[in-house]
Amino acid sequence: MDFDNESSGAPATAAERLLLLLKTRGPQGAAALGTALGTTGEAARQQLAKLAEAGLVESAPQRAGVGRPVQLWSLTAVGHARFPDGHAEMVLGLIAGIRRELGDAALDRLVAAREAETFTRYAGALSGTATLRDRVAALTGLRSREGYMAGWEEDENGFLLVENHCPICAAATACQGFCRSELDLFRRVLGPEARVERTEHIQAGARRCAYRILPQPDRPEREHDHGV
Known part of the structure; x- marks a missing residue:
């Protein structure tokens, strides 16, 4: 079952959708996020860069086998705070x-x-x-x-x-x-x-x-x- 189906409310923008994906799925690569958004990894990466400038997301390399490490994006504390916390x-x-x-x-x-x-x-x-x-x-x-x-x-x-x-x-x-x-x-x-x-x-x-x-x-x- 897709956990996203249980979320409340549909975000209106690509940036909000990215934040919700990182909140509900945890750290993700730009390619996976692009697929989830129905766009390309490069388009997602551009959105993520803007969110990073705003202090809402950050990236860290993760090595999986041989080859270049994958950059995984996650929410910062400021990004988590964008979601309501009951006053x-x-x-x-x-x-x-x-x-x-x-x-x-x-x-x-x-x-x-x-x-x-x-x-x-x-x-x-x-x-x-x-x-x-x-x-x-x-x-x-x-x-x-x-x-x-x-x-x-x-x-x-x-x-x-x-x-x-x-x-x-x-x-x-x-x-x-x-x-x-x-x-x-x-x-x-x-x-x-x-x-x-x-x-x-x-x-x-x-x-x-x-x-x-x-x-x-x-x-x-x-x-x-x-x-x-």
Whole structure:
């Protein structure tokens, strides 16, 4: 499954499309980017040079076998910041205020309340799903609509759910409870017949967050009319 199909909104310009491709696919060569844009590698390289001048992208050589190294382009910190982060300054101020005035226990209660509200909403949205595959697809759609640029794919072992963007990144940096809560939320929503582990984490320096979802053969799929 193409992760780009899960992104929200269609960028209007070639530059915006390049930024989105680098955000959702990670470092890419100019030729691959040109193909994705439906143009040439040279045309993509010209656009990338302009984005580099603006400080939004950068390139680094990568050697793959013999021959000249390939220049791979990626977003800079400024480029990543072009994507929305959920009113970061206001959220950071609120978190700092709660921690200062009410303490960490109050902040933990806030995170728990957010998880409970989100679980209720997600459970309702997934109530008509019959299989784990259906639930993964539905959960991915919910997350994508919330700005996480989410996508999923299936392999012989199970499923991979990825989130190429974190709209609450600033809040998660200030309070690690948000990240722990989201992992717990996925486990609750997908149910006991799935094992969910985070394999990539933006807060740990990865380009994206990724979750490996493995079916548990000793846990039968829930009946269709049982909901989540």
